[in-house]
Amino acid sequence: MIRLIDYLRARPQALKLGCYIVLGLVLCYSLYVDKxxxxxxxxxxxxxxxxxxxxxxxxxxxxxxxxxxxxxxxxxxxxxxxxxx
The missing domain is CATH 1.20.5 (Single alpha-helices involved in coiled-coils or other helix-helix interfaces)
Structure with missing residues (x-):
């Protein structure tokens, strides 16, 4: 776990991009939820x-x-x- 945190600290842009990707996936999924x-x-x-x-x-x-x-x-x-x- 410590290695993962150190890895993410060394690459803030990659972490930011990953968060944006997850946010986009959540938003796309919310369009397909049965209303x-x-x-x-x-x-x-x-x-x-x-x-x-x-x-x-x-x-x-x-x-x-x-x-x-x-x-x-x-x-x-x-x-x-x-x-x-």
Whole structure:
């Protein structure tokens, strides 16, 4: 596992390309999913609905966590520094 991580760290462009390929495959697959049993209008008519929904939800979670962290829960980076300058 460590060799795999080192391999990917040494080749960031290949990792990026692999992620784009996986994303493209997921989007292509979502076009062929059977929509006859969809429960909402958006599922039936918005292409890539669940992909977009997941992306927006992840972005919202990251944004809220960032705001929450900056609103006072985070401390300064030298909080445990005991040196007297």
């Amino acid at each position: 006859s049993h969809a429960h909402t209008w958006a599922e039936k008519h918005v292409p890539f609905f669940w992909s977009l929904f997941g992306f927006c939800a992840a972005g919202a979670i990251i944004g809220i966590a960032h705001w929450y962290g900056r609103s006072g829960i985070m401390t300064r980076t030298d909080y445990y520094d005991t040196s007297d300058d």
